[in-house]
Amino acid sequence: MGIRNYLIEGVSGAGKTAVCTELQRRGYQAIHGDRELVYRGDPETGLPTAPETGTPTATWMSEHQIWDVEKVQAFVANQEEAATFFCGSSRNFAKFIDLFDGVFVLEVDLDTMNRRIDERVALDPTDFGGKPEERELIARLYATKEDVPKGGVVIDATAPIERVVDEILEKCSQVTDKGGTARQNSN
Numbered sequence: 001m002g003i004r005n006y007l008i009e010g011v012s013g014a015g016k017t018a019v020c021t022e023l024q025r026r027g028y029q030a031i032h033g034d035r036e037l038v039y040r041g042d043p044e045t046g047l048p049t050a051p052e053t054g055t056p057t058a059t060w061m062s063e064h065q066i067w068d069v070e071k072v073q074a075f076v077a078n079q080e081e082a083a084t085f086f087c088g089s090s091r092n093f094a095k096f097i098d099l100f101d102g103v104f105v106l107e108v109d110l111d112t113m114n115r116r117i118d119e120r121v122a123l124d125p126t127d128f129g130g131k132p133e134e135r136e137l138i139a140r141l142y143a144t145k146e147d148v149p150k151g152g153v154v155i156d157a158t159a160p161i162e163r164v165v166d167e168i169l170e171k172c173s174q175v176t177d178k179g180g181t182a183r184q185n186s187n
Contacts, residue, residue, distance in 0.1 A: 010106030013113035020087035033088030037067040066092040103152035
């Protein structure tokens with residue numbers, strides 16, 4: 001059996017970056033997709049794109065946040081690691097979601113999401129969520145979950161990060177033991 005690959009998704013503030021960092025701390029190969037794979041492009045064609053107006057809106061930025069499919073495929077093809085975790089959000093996940101052995105969706109309540117976004121913006125006012133238009137978009141995406149894959153294994157990400165990662169790893173081992181996939185219709 002080859003490498004196992006997992007996608008960890010969720011709305012802004014759900015904890016994708018924290019989960020990725022904790023997985024790396026534990027020695028797992030974990031990719032910060034929103035840093036290492038992301039660019040602005042057309043979600044259908046993958047071609048890089050720029051807004052027609054000078055300054056992109058938060059909505060435009062969100063709708064055109066995609067991952068480099070070839071880079072995702074290269075990480076998946078690498079058989080040197082027992083497991084690779086891809087953490088982040090991408091509007092073109094449909095182009096590569098079938099490459100994963102499992103999909104985990106981090107879920108938090110609205111208060112937790114807003115508190116986490118407030119905390120990261122306090123550290124870096126330029127971070128996503130620092131502008132009113134970005135907060136409005138985040139609230140809409142939280143309500144609709146339109147940019148999160150359907151059918152992933154839901155993980156309660158309000159727990160301390162160590163417990164969140166423990167649960168993800170436990171569900172990965174259950175999947176490996178059963179020989180099935182970690183994709184369950186929990187949404």
